Amino acid sequence: MLELLFVIGFFLVLMVTGVSLLGILAALAVATAVMFLGGMLALMIKLLPWLLLAVAVVWVIKAVKTPKTPQYQRNNRRFY
Numbered sequence: 001m002l003e004l005l006f007v008i009g010f011f012l013v014l015m016v017t018g019v020s021l022l023g024i025l026a027a028l029a030v031a032t033a034v035m036f037l038g039g040m041l042a043l044m045i046k047l048l049p050w051l052l053l054a055v056a057v058v059w060v061i062k063a064v065k066t067p068k069t070p071q072y073q074r075n076n077r078r079f080y
Helices: 002-016 021-064
Strands: none
Touching: 002 021
């Protein structure tokens, strides 16, 4: 809701200062892109500790569960 109020206020300020409609639409597009990228960066920084924890857990699980070496049937023959 706060973002919508920001966009409406941004639109009104640009319109009152005398910027053309094309300039207003271009400014809104640029502001939307900048806010989107900023929000994604903030979300990435917020989730970074959890992502690192998930990577560490997978690394530990793979280190603990080492694959066994395959035993071939040819080497386990009882009678030759």
